[in-house]
Amino acid sequence: MKILTVSIVLRVVHAALIELRTLDSRVAKEFERFPEGLSYSIRTGFEGPTLHVLWQDGELKRVENLPAPVCSLRIKSMPLSFQLFTGQMGMAQAYARHAFTMAGEVADVMRLARLVNLVEAYLFPKIMTRRIMTDVPETEVCFLRAYARIAWGFLTCKYKLSK
C-alpha cells in the first residue's frame, strides 16, 4: 500500500509542478532559472518507486530513466518515503532527519525543496503543512484550481499514473 501511494504521489507531484508553473509566479520564477539539462532522479527506499525528470526545451519532462542525473536523491527507506510524500514530513525535516542521500550540488536540492514546499502548500491542508514547514507559503490562487488542472491532466492522459 505504501509503495503504491508513494508511486502515485510522485506522479502527482510532477503534474503539480507543471500545472503550478502557470498558476503561481514563484514556481514560474524557479523554472525560469532552471539551467537547460537539469535533471532529478528520485529513488524511494530499496527498489521503491522512482521519478526521473529532465528540464529540456523549457519543459519538465518525466522520463523512463536517467543514466547520469544532475541531482540524484535517494530516500533512505520506504517508511520515510511514505512520510515525505504524504505530508507527514517536509523537505526541511527530511534533510534535518538525514532521510535522504544526494549526489550532485546542494543548490539543486534547495531549488527542489522550494518547489516541493509550494506544491505541498497547494495539495495539503494548512493543518498538515503547518506541522511540516516553519513557514507555509501563501497560495496565489485557490488550491481547487490546482487540483482541477492536475485532475484534468490525468483524465486527458497528459499525465499517466503508470510507467
Added chain:
Amino acid sequence: MVPYFEFQNAVKLLCGELSLERISIELEHLGASCPLVLSDAVLSKIGTLEQVTEAMQSEGITAGATFTDIPVDSSLAVVNRIAAYFREQGCDSIVAVGGGSVIDTAKGVRLVLSQDTDDILAISGVENLTRGKHIPFVVVPTTAGTGSECTGVAVIRNDANGVKMEFLSPFVEPDVAVIDPRMTMGLPPKATASTGMDALVHAIEACTCQQANPLSTAYGTAAIRMIAENVEKATRNGGDKKARFAMALASTMAGIAFSNSMVGAVHAIGHALGGVCHVPHAVAMTILLPHVMRYNLSHCAESYAALLPWLVGMDAALKTPAEQRAEATIAFIETLGKRLNTICGLPLTLSDAGVQKDAFAKVAEFAVNDGALIVNPRAASEDQVVEILNAAY
C-alpha cells in the same frame, strides 16, 4: 525534541601542551610515514608551519612533500591540483596546518584520493559516498573558530560560478585533530575576535536550527559558555594561554555541535557574501549574527532565551524576566560585538566590510540556494535575505 537525529564524532582529539610532538606517533599508528603537509603562505612565512614540521621531525616523521599555495578562499581547482601533487609525490597521508580554508581544502583532497577520482565535483553531494580508501589525515587548526577539525563538511569555492559548495559526508572527518594552544598564540587581535565570533555562530546556530538535538546542544552550549568567558580575554591579551586554550576547545566543541545539527541563515548568507563579495567568513559571521537572530526571533524565542544562562551565567539570567531573555540574548551578542570592535576594530556592518548594496540581489540568490538555509528556524526568501542584508549594512 526532534523525533530522529544522528550524531557522529570519530575524530581523535589531542588537546593541550606538547600536542604537536604527538603527531608522528599518531601517523605511525595510522600506518603512515610519508605525509603531504598542507598549509598556506602566511603560516609558512611566520614560522607556524615550521613549528609543526619540526615537532613531527623530532619524533621521526618527515614531510614527504609540502604544499603552501592555498589561498584564503580555496577552490575546487586547488583541491584537484593538490590531489594530483599527492599522487606525483608518492605520499601516503595528509597533515593540514591552518585555518578553515586549509583544512577544508585538505578534506577535499582526502575525498578525491579516497574516492579514487581526479575531480572533486564528480563526487559532490550529501551523505552519498561510501568509505573508500583510507588516507590517514591529521589536522592542526591555527585559528580558534572554524571547528573544521571536527566536522563532516568541507566548504570549497567553485570558481566557475563563485558558489561556495558544501561537501557533506562522515568520511570527511579527519582521523586526528591537534588542539595545541601554541598554534593560536600569534593570532592577531582582530583575527582572534572574528574567529571567536565564528565559533559563537556555530554554537548558536547548532543549538537553535531545525536539526538541533540534545547531544549537539550539549556541545554547543558548553562552547557558548567558554567563548563568552574567553573571547575578550584572548583578544585583549593574545599571550593569555588559558584563554587561548579555552577558545581553541570551544571552537572544536562548536564544530562538533554544528557538524551534527547543521547551522542556519547566518552561514547561508555568509557563504554567499564570501562567494560574491569576498567578505572573509568570520567577518561575515560577526556582522550577520545579531541581524539574523532578530529575523529568527519570532520563530525561536524559546531557544534563544535558553542560551542566556550560557552567555551571562545562571544568576544574571535568572534576574532577567523569562519573557525578556531571548531579547537579552541578542542584546548580549550586540554588546559583545561592540566591545570587540572597540578593542580591535572588528567590523560590525557590511559597509565597514566594503560590501556594496548593488551586490545584495546576487548574494540573496546564492544564499537561498545554500544548504544551511534549509534548517534555519525560519524560512527566508530572496527578498527577506535582502532585508537582513540591508539591516546589516
